Amino acid sequence: MDHASLGWWGVPLAVLAGAIRVSTPFLFVSLGECLTEKSGRINLGLEGTLVMGAMSGYATAYLTGNPWAGVLVAGLAGSLLGTLHAMICALERVNDIAVGIALMLLGTGLAFFLGKPFIQPQAPQLPAIPFGWWSSSAQVRSALDINPLFLVGLALAPLLLWGLRTTRWGMVLRIVGESAEAARAMGYQINRVRLLATAAGGFFAGVGGSFLSLSYPGSWNERLSSGQGITAVALVIFARWDPVLCVWASLLFGGAGALGPALQSVGVTQGYHLFNAAPYVLTLAIMIATSSSRHRLAGAPAELSVTR
Amino acid sequence: MGNALRFSRRSVLKTMTAAGGLGALGAGLPWTPAMAKTLVIGFLYVGPRDDYGYNQAHAEGAAAVKAMPGVKVLEEEKVPETIDVENSMESMINLDGASLLFPTSFGYFDPYVLKEAKKHPDLTFLHCGGLWTPGKHPANVGSYFGYIDEAEYLSGIVAAYASKSKKLGFVAAKPIPQVLRNINSFTLGARSVDPAITTAVVFTGDWSMPVKEAEAANSLIDQGADVLTCHVDSPKVIVETAEKRGVFCTGYHASQATLAPKGYLTGAEWNWAKVYTDFVKMVQGGIKPPNLVRGGLKEGIIKTSPYGAAVSDAARKHADDVKAKFMDGSFVIYKGPIKDNKGNSVIAEGKSHGQTDIALESMNWLVEGVTGSIS
Structure with missing residues (x-):
């Protein structure tokens, strides 16, 4: 091995770097979905929101030259889609899952349509903070080039947990999610609370999308998301509706996704399809290990249509 | 009454179909x-x-x-x-x-x-x-x-001159014969310059997976690969990642030179402009286009991207010499003895497979010097 190569050390490094690089969209979408589901509604449309966020963020960054403006616009586009979901679901006898699927198709379709002229141009990218300045190894330095959005996501998770647990707004949100009748009896407007929760969730998911197009992999095209939004929605169940657990789940998913390419690049080449499937095998295993036929999932808001 | 109506409708339909058929016959012959x-x-x-x-x-x-x-x-x-x-x-x-x-x-x-x-x-x-x-x-x-692997062979030569670590990286979608042929030709080209060179291959599993492609590119660079190339539908993400990490790359399908002004060496491109204008000229001139058209650099079906600034004179000269041999049809990439990366002999001494050889269409091995496996 020559000096430039890390050999087997490359695998844990790649998993760590992958966890940091790949996890951010998962993190934002799952935090957003966590918030929405805590209010008693599922927004499956976040895949569409993610793609729409990626497109609108990239387009805005390209047109204005400012990537942070892209992040903002992506968030706003996301909350617009979230508001739409909440407003449709506020109508009588509307199923939130069906609306979510419709919005997923609408979001991706709209993003593909509007994003056509932005596939080719290169937009300015979000700057990364070089946390690896202390290392002499180029690989470590590159792995520790951390995007500020990742840090924002990390800070957001405990903040959300605290907010949901101790603030008045958080408690209202949880009452609405646990028992709509109790909330109604107390005089809270259920639809308004859910609208705000879904719009905020959409904002987060939109920001997550802008990370895809403005940081990593850092370009807009139609296969950019390849189902990450849906995976992140599933991560919320996996994380038991706990924002801090969402962080760990996202990191785990990001790291597991990096395992396949990393092993192949050091020469473990047999069975790479299996390594590529690692994140999904992992989810299945944990879901089976923690599920129970006797009681409903711990932490699940009681008003969710899937657990009711 | 009902019957009469049905009859008349049927006859109307009949006449319409006949007229339509005649019309189509008259209008449809493209090379009259x-x-x-x-x-x-x-x-x-x-x-x-x-x-x-x-x-x-x-x-x-x-x-x-x-x-x-x-x-x-x-x-x-x-x-x-x-x-x-x-x-x-x-x-x-x-x-x-x-x-x-x-x-x-x-x-x-x-x-x-x-x-x-x-x-x-x-x-x-x-x-x-x-x-x-x-x-x-x-x-x-x-x-x-x-036969775009001719251009991949030339890319391999140029990559070999640019590489300091003697390690090249190839991000590929799926282990199908066309992809394997590109990986092998690229590696053979590089090893014709320096037999110590190896190519590490990462298969992503599908034609367009931007996140996985970026991960693969990063892993390869972390493992010391300093020239990357790929065979996926859109090389954009890989070329951009290579440029960001400060390593070289060679392109595929079209030119990605504008995405990596510092690191883009050359690339294997399709020359569909020539192929399509030729076809259309034939059809316009009333000639029926041939049913099977295949070719490489010589026939003008593929081309190479112009050399980037980082390509040395020695590399240019070497690649241009081989290109000239492709142009006069005298160069054969798959000439024995060739071993696969498990040590088995796949093309025996004295045997050679020219570009049109059908045996190459079912390639299911990776040449010696490639780190990777197809299953």
């Missing part, structure tokens, strides 16, 4: 000089046409056709390899009067293009993939493909 006014040509792409990759290469060809006199070009993007291909072609034929169609994705051929060709025997369908077999497939279908 009487029809030489405007030739309507339809292009179908499987993805977006500005993807810096496979589809852009075809769209550049279509753009060259558009500039020719007496043609009208229709384009449709993102046509999946499903019955949608038939529907798109039907609407191009029926609504716009297209008489020459270019369904450009490999997976369009069977059954969609074949079905449409049987349904419209007087129109011409030219498919990208080189899949036409005489006797088995309709005569109004053509299929064309290029």
Whole structure:
């Protein structure tokens, strides 16, 4: 091995770097979905929101030259889609899952349509903070080039947990999610609370999308998301509706996704399809290990249509 | 009363079909000089046409056709390899009067293009993939493909001169023969310069997976690869990642030079502009295009990207010498003895497989010097 190569050390490094690089969209979408589901509604449309966020963020960054403006616009586009979901679901006898699927198709379709002229141009990218300045190894330095959005996501998770647990707004949100009748009896407007929760969730998911197009992999095209939004929605169940657990789940998913390419690049080449499937095998295993036929999932808001 | 109505309706339909048939017969023959006014040509792409990759290469060809006199070009993007291909072609034929169609994705051929060709025997369908077999497939279908691995061999030579770590990285989609052939030719080209060079391959599993492609590129660079190349639908993400990490890259499908002004060395490109304008000239001149067109650098079906600034004079000279041999047809890439990366002899001493050799079409091995496996 020559000096430039890390050999087997490359695998844990790649998993760590992958966890940091790949996890951010998962993190934002799952935090957003966590918030929405805590209010008693599922927004499956976040895949569409993610793609729409990626497109609108990239387009805005390209047109204005400012990537942070892209992040903002992506968030706003996301909350617009979230508001739409909440407003449709506020109508009588509307199923939130069906609306979510419709919005997923609408979001991706709209993003593909509007994003056509932005596939080719290169937009300015979000700057990364070089946390690896202390290392002499180029690989470590590159792995520790951390995007500020990742840090924002990390800070957001405990903040959300605290907010949901101790603030008045958080408690209202949880009452609405646990028992709509109790909330109604107390005089809270259920639809308004859910609208705000879904719009905020959409904002987060939109920001997550802008990370895809403005940081990593850092370009807009139609296969950019390849189902990450849906995976992140599933991560919320996996994380038991706990924002801090969402962080760990996202990191785990990001790291597991990096395992396949990393092993192949050091020469473990047999069975790479299996390594590529690692994140999904992992989810299945944990879901089976923690599920129970006797009681409903711990932490699940009681008003969710899937657990009711 | 009812009967009379039914009879009259049927006869009306009959007359209409007959008239329509006659009309179609008159209007449909594409290479009769009487029809030489405007030739309507339809292009179908499987993805977006500005993807810096496979589809852009075809769209550049279509753009060259558009500039020719007496043609009208229709384009449709993102046509999946499903019955949608038939529907798109039907609407191009029926609504716009297209008489020459270019369904450009490999997976369009069977059954969609074949079905449409049987349904419209007087129109011409030219498919990208080189899949036409005489006797088995309709005569109004053509299929064309290029030996792009010749350009990959040249890229390998240039990469070898640029590499300091003697380690090259290849991000590939799936281990199918065309992809393996590109990986092998790239590696053979590099090892013709320095036999110590190795190529590490990462298969991502599908043609377009931006996040996984970026991960693969990063892992390869972390493992010391200092020249990257790829065979995926859109090399954009890989080329951008290489440039960001400060390593070299060579391109594929189309030129990605603008994405990596510092690190782009050269690349293997399709030259569909020449192929398509040739086809259209034939059809305009009343000549039936050949059913099977294949070729490499010599036939002008593929080309190489202009050398980047980082390419040394020695590399340019070496690559240009080999290119000249490709141009006069005297160079053979797959000349024995060649071993695979497990140590088995795959091409014996004294045996050689020229580009057109059908044995190369079922390649299922990786050449010595490649780190990777196909299963």
